[in-house]
Amino acid sequence: MPAKKEKKGCGCASIPISLIVVLLGVGYWGFMQRDTLLAHLNIRQFLPNNQQSHQQPTPSNPQPPTPTNLTPTPSPSVSVATSPVEPITPTQTPTPNPQASPLPTTPKPSPSPSPSPQTPWQKKEIRGIYLSRYQATNNATEKMIRERVRYYRDQGINTIIHGVWGNGCTMYPSEVMQQTFGYNSCPNKFQEQWLEWLIDEAHKQGMEVHAYFEKGIKIDKNSPIFDRAIAQRWIVPGVDKTYAGIDHYLLDVELPDVATFFKKILVEFVQKYPTIDAVQWDDYLGYHADLPGKVDRTTHLTNFVQQMIADMKKANPAVSFDLCHHNPYWSKRYFAADWKNWNVDRVFIQTYNDDNFKQELEYAENYAGVAISDQQLSRLKELMNNSKIKSILVFPASGKPEEAAASIKKFTSINQ
Numbered sequence: 443m444p445a446k447k448e449k450k451g452c453g454c455a456s457i458p459i460s461l462i463v464v465l466l467g468v469g470y471w472g473f474m475q476r477d478t479l480l481a482h483l484n485i486r487q488f489l490p491n492n493q494q495s496h497q498q499p500t501p502s503n504p505q506p507p508t509p510t511n512l513t514p515t516p517s518p519s520v521s522v523a524t525s526p527v528e529p530i531t532p533t534q535t536p537t538p539n540p541q542a543s544p545l546p547t548t549p550k551p552s553p554s555p556s557p558s559p560q561t562p563w564q565k566k567e568i569r570g571i572y573l574s575r576y577q578a579t580n581n582a583t584e585k586m587i588r589e590r591v592r593y594y595r596d597q598g599i600n601t602i603i604h605g606v607w608g609n610g611c612t613m614y615p616s617e618v619m620q621q622t623f624g625y626n627s628c629p630n631k632f633q634e635q636w637l638e639w640l641i642d643e644a645h646k647q648g649m650e651v652h653a654y655f656e657k658g659i660k661i662d663k664n665s666p667i668f669d670r671a672i673a674q675r676w677i678v679p680g681v682d683k684t685y686a687g688i689d690h691y692l693l694d695v696e697l698p699d700v701a702t703f704f705k706k707i708l709v710e711f712v713q714k715y716p717t718i719d720a721v722q723w724d725d726y727l728g729y730h731a732d733l734p735g736k737v738d739r740t741t742h743l744t745n746f747v748q749q750m751i752a753d754m755k756k757a758n759p760a761v762s763f764d765l766c767h768h769n770p771y772w773s774k775r776y777f778a779a780d781w782k783n784w785n786v787d788r789v790f791i792q793t794y795n796d797d798n799f800k801q802e803l804e805y806a807e808n809y810a811g812v813a814i815s816d817q818q819l820s821r822l823k824e825l826m827n828n829s830k831i832k833s834i835l836v837f838p839a840s841g842k843p844e845e846a847a848a849s850i851k852k853f854t855s856i857n858q
Contacts, residue, residue, distance in 0.1 A: 562826035563854035568601045568650075568811060568833035571850070573843050575605025575613045575656050579632035584639045590844075591643040597847040598854055601650045603722060603835065604640065606711065608656035610667040610693070613637075614714070618706045623667055641717055650719040652764065653711065658726030659704070660690040676700050680733040684725075692729055695746040696739070704746075705753045712758035720762035721754070725792065727765070728777030740778040747784045762787040766813050766835065769805040790835055793818070806831060815839040816846040822853045 611628035620626040644651045682690040695701045729739045765786045773779040788810035793802040806812040811833025838846035
């Protein structure tokens with residue numbers, strides 16, 4: 443029996459003709475639908491990079507949006523705000539774009555609001571008003587005193603210069619007065635804490651209080667120490683007629699007892715009221731040239747004031763010793779007050795004589811400021827616009843400080 447022959451070839455001849463026809467048809471259909479198949483199978487991901495349409499991150503769009511469906515055509519770019527994927531904060535690195543600034547690594551606090559620009563009046567270091575020694579003490583309650591301080595603040599005042607001494611006696615309880623004369627103050631109707639309330643409220647309002655030694659070394663016949671001073675020969679011979687309408691007598695600070703009394707008074711005050719900002723003396727600290735005898739008391743007065751200031755500074759170095767006096771030439775020539783050698787902290791030049799106002803300003807520009815009366819408020823515009831005038835003090839010659847303060851506000855508001 444002959445050997446059986448193995449079949450050669452692929453065996454296609456045995457495939458039914460109908461199957462071959464079906465396969466050819468499917469192949470032809472697939473060829474015609476190739477683009478659609480590629481899109482659905484996402485075969486584009488296997489293509490080279492230069493054939494991909496890949497969106498790069500940008501500063502405004504930290505990462506490309508995640509597509510929500512696969513479509514055969516590119517979708518428009520979607521902003522981070524509308525992306526379903528939470529945006530990722532990019533690492534803060536400098537950008538190569540020279541026009542863009544790198545973002546800070548830590549958030550900076552928001553800048554404080556810029557303060558309102560200061561008016562010419564507000565730029566003055568001291569905007570002060572004088573209160574005579576009886577204007578806060580008589581029958582004044584704590585409520586009245588605190589309200590008065592706030593009133594002056596509201597008028598643009600930042601410093602109250604209040605009388606605490608005058609006519610040979612204090613306006614506060616003083617042990618030195620008690621030991622020397624047998625009573626502790628000038629006769630008045632005050633509550634003992636009036637000055638403490640005044641200082642406390644002023645400091646709460648960002649203001650200062652300067653203690654005004656109002657009549658300095660001068661007294662008149664109404665002084666409670668007048669008879670004692672005459673009896674003990676504490677008075678310089680003659681009558682001081684510097685100011686019309688009143689005769690003044692000057693206590694002789696060349697006498698050791700008188701000098702010691704004033705030094706003790708000042709030391710006691712700055713210790714009793716340690717938070718006072720300054721003490722101020724004026725032209726009543728001086729001897730008028732018309733006193734009889736033609737005696738030059740300049741050197742003696744200088745020595746006394748220097749020692750009084752030194753004692754005060756030793757007791758309380760934080761307190762400023764200020765002076766409101768005539769210009770240095772007139773002070774020395776007519777009042778024996780060579781204050782340029784007194785070692786004072788600040789000097790304010792009196793310009794109450796309106797006829798010499800321009801000349802006095804030339805002096806005031808070199809010192810701490812100027813003092814005017816409430817009858818000279820029309821000068822405020824000129825003073826405010828003068829950058830060399832550092833401070834302005836107003837003396838209510840009318841005796842009505844609250845009205846003067848209201849006028850100050852009116853003038854300073856109009857003349858901004």
